[in-house]
Amino acid sequence: MMTGPLPAHRSERSASGRGALAAPQSASSSAPSDSSDQQNQIAAQHQTFDFEAAERAEILREHEVLQSMLMAHLKNEDEITKKWIALI
Secondary structure (H helix, E strand, O other): OOOOOOOOOHHHHHHOOOOOOOOOOOOOOOOHHHHHHHHHHHHHHHHHHHHHHHHHHHHHHHHHHHHHHHHHHHHHHHHHHHHHHHHO
């Protein structure tokens, strides 16, 4: 279980202006609504993290496919070049 304050959520940072940090939350108040607010914030952070992790994984998969296609293309061009050299 987390006991320290959580870092600002990505949408909270962007909502307060680009590059600006969100206002710090007071840790001294312990009202029941603060607990549910904190749980909602944690859930939102988990959802954002999951989305960004999935997006990054998809970008990496696309990169690997493009890289393998490039390598196949380069091998093909190398074979063609070798055949042209053999004809000379």
